[in-house]
Amino acid sequence: MNRILTFTNARLIGLARLLTVAIMAAGMAGLSETAAAAGGEVNLYSYRQEFLIRPLLDKFTAETGIAVNVQYVKGGILKRMREEGEAGVADLVLTADIATLSQHARADTFQPVKSAVLEANIPARFRDPEGRWFGLTARARIIVYSKDRVKPDEINTYEDLTDPKWAGRICTRSSGHVYMKSLLASIIVAKGEEVAQGWAKGVKKNLARKPQGNDRAQVKAIWQGECDIALINTYYLGKMQFNEAEPEQKEWAAVIGVIFPNRDDRGTHVNISGGGVAKYAKNRDNAVKLLEFLSGDWAQEYYAASNYEYPVKPGVAWHPAVESWGRFHADEAALSEVAKQVPLAIKLYDRAGYR
Ligand SMILES: [Fe+2]
Incomplete structure (x- = not known):
């Protein structure tokens, strides 16, 4: 039954482990400010509130030296990017639903990205064949x-x-x-x-x-x-x-x-939250690095669990509550x-x- 999801081999993980990981990330946050100057920065427009994703971003900064500046934009990210045009500060956009992500692609606010890491981590049905958007949680x-x-x-x-x-x-x-x-x-x-x-x-x-x-x-x-x-x-x-x-x-x-x-x-029907690199990103390489980080094992587990979602990367553990709803047969149509x-x-x- 290989049609039963491609989220395979996930283990049940304890809440305690997630907590440990969050504490570790919070501890590393202290290092980020000194390290940040070395790696430059990346500007993020996010539909998810900063406090929810901060531990994740701090770990990224600790690992790469790249500082992450977040602007929480609940709705209307697309409208804002259209208005800002070339003057916009966004390097990377994180938003939810394929209807929104593809609207960005159609409106030409995202640029194509080619990354072997993203292609390896994210199943093809959860990303744009042209690389303009990538699913990060499901x-x-x-x-x-x-x-x-x-x-x-x-x-x-x-x-x-x-x-x-x-x-x-x-x-x-x-x-x-x-x-x-x-x-x-x-x-x-x-x-x-x-x-x-x-x-x-x-x-x-x-x-x-x-x-x-x-x-x-x-x-x-x-x-x-x-x-x-x-x-x-x-x-x-x-x-x-x-x-x-x-x-x-x-x-x-x-x-x-x-x-x-x-x-x-x-x-x-399985949908995604995901991201795309802004067309006019000034820190394009850092934006790609952040996307790649978010598609990796550690971030996948943390990011999905923080909102009771499914990781997109096969083999990454599900939050125990999510696991309790049961494994299921997902529509495998490409988004x-x-x-x-x-x-x-x-x-x-x-x-x-x-x-
Ligand atoms: Fe929602």
Whole structure:
């Protein structure tokens, strides 16, 4: 069964080990300022908050002498880069979802990179054949359901969500969001335009409410009894199950069951967070070095675990919580092919009147 993921041979690792690694990295941070002058710098635009990735970046600095300056840009990195043009300071961009990464490529804000390290570490389906974007962590788009009101064997596939028996029972976020665009694009790749159009129309018909909210809001809506079925990214399971700051989210997560769809055919849609080197990077070589570092074993384990995601590099251990959701059969379609269908996916939602 070599179709069961290419994330193979991963071992279960202890939380203690991750913690040790974080402490080691934090210890090395002290060295970075003196070392930084020697290696120059790299400027990063990141959708992920700096405090989450700082230990990772400090270890990079300790190893290479390259200082990393981070600007946290939650949304609108592309808009900002277009406005800044050649004057922009970004060398490397870290963002999420193939729909966003490919939008950068189409808008010509990334430059092609050729790197034997990146090609060895990152499976081909998780990177652009032209080297403009590279996946660094992976997440699956799963179906979640009310354990009280739905039996898990009633749904096996994304396509099952169009069954009229779910009328008034499904919640999703807006079709304008990249997670929704990419999922429909993956259906176009697997089944063609006609089936994908039918999916958009069929799911829209079954909606319990106007599309709204983020992934966690869909789970909350199940908890509140507003709907019975929703689509979310896997890492939100971890973010809710272990949310000490907002413990009510643990209650939301406790009422849902999890389905990895299409396990008996093409597999579950897997998307990425990733990066690309800015077209006008002034520190291009350092940006490539940072990308290469992020694709290596140590960083892969740490970076994926920090957000309950899957490493893209085969053989790297999964966070124990992520491991607890189970190994699964992933859709192995190349994300570069999925990316090509995103513009059509937008049209199909539009034609379906899916807001
Ligand atoms: Fe997300």
